[in-house]
Amino acid sequence: MTKVLEQEVRNRAAELCEYCHAPQALYRERFQIDHIIAKQHGGKTESLNLALCCLECNLRKGPNLTGIDPKSKHTTPLFHPREDSWDEHFFWSGAMLSGRTPVGRATIAVLDINRAPRVAVRRALIEEGVFPSR
Ligand SMILES: [Zn+2]
Structure with missing residues (x-):
């Protein structure tokens, strides 16, 4: 993946995980570029198949x-970050992410977005007033 393409993906995501909305600026580990359709399923390394993704997701x-x-x-x-609207599938209940749709609920389950340590981090960020950032 070229640096230019990676930067395009990061900018488009506004440096947020496109699944759980974790902000890169508040995490030590560099977020990954996710192939939405994995390479093993024929997914290409092109802008429309890429999303910024925190390490946990x-x-x-x-x-x-x-x-x-x-x-x-x-x-x-x-959830497909390039084809689906985040707000259509997810909403926050405090530090817990909830699914409005089957897609939202299944994504939260597979990515384990409400695993206790992740909720604890979000709760701390909410208390600091830096989350959610959009
Ligand atoms: Zn995430």
Whole structure:
């Protein structure tokens, strides 16, 4: 991946994880560039298939394309940052992320976005007044 393409992805995301909205500026580890459709599924290294992704989300997403909606128990696609609207699928309940849709709920489950230590970090950032940043 070229530096120019990586910078384009970072700028487009405004330096936020495109899944959990963690702000890069508040995390020591450099966020990854996620292939939304993993290379092993034929996903290309091109702007429309790339998203900025924090390490926690990236580790759990891996090559997954789908998850199980915990409410309906149906298989559903994961959130696609280039095709889906974040606000349409997710909303904050304090430090907890909630899903408005099967896509939102399945993505939260697969990426384990509400794992206790992640919620604790967000709660601390909320108390500092620096999260959510949009
Ligand atoms: Zn994330």
